[in-house]
Amino acid sequence: MKLILALFCALLAVPAAAQTALPPAPWADRQIPDAAQERKAKALMETIRCLTCQSQSIADSGASMAGDMRSQIRERIMAGEQPEAIRSWLIARYGDWVSYEPTAAPILWPLWAAPILLLGLGLLLLRGRIKRRTRA
Structure with missing residues (x-):
């Protein structure tokens, strides 16, 4: 009986051990210092669908995947990439469904x-x- 109880407790502890220890994406909730670049990034984020929430844009979503996508967009904008090139990259990576704009x-x-x-x-x-x- 003690063995069964110990196994049961061990199984309950597995989800707690599965939590990620990764830090959040660096630019997920931080704005770009350049206001023009931040406007470009924000406009693009409002047209990209959150893959976790599915009913929100990544600009509005609090999901960790949306945060990662926001960070990637901001990093690429700061590197000088154009929003349409970033949109094309996201569509190639996640499929047409990620964009709110119909094809x-x-x-x-x-x-x-x-x-x-x-x-x-x-x-x-x-x-x-x-x-x-x-x-x-």
């Missing part, structure tokens, strides 16, 4: 065309009903 990839065209086609179909049906009522 115009050919595979997505049916998604863009479907509402227009459904609206047109609805208008045709409405026109047919109106014509039937005016004849009767």
Whole structure:
């Protein structure tokens, strides 16, 4: 019985031992001293989706992954990289989903065309009903 209790206590201690000891990203919550560079970084951060939260931008998220991404963006901006190049790098690394800006990839065209086609179909049906009522 003591052995089972000891194993149970050991299993409960495993999650506590799994906590990271890594320090937070250096530029996660610190602003760039140059105000123009910080504006560029902030504007880019507001268009990048947090991969952990999925409903917030990395500018608004408190997740550690969002902090890492904010830090990377600030470091790259300070190194002189342009925001669009950083966006392209993030999309290449994490996929199209990371950006709030929609893409115009050919595979997505049916998604863009479907509402227009459904609206047109609805208008045709409405026109047919109106014509039937005016004849009767």
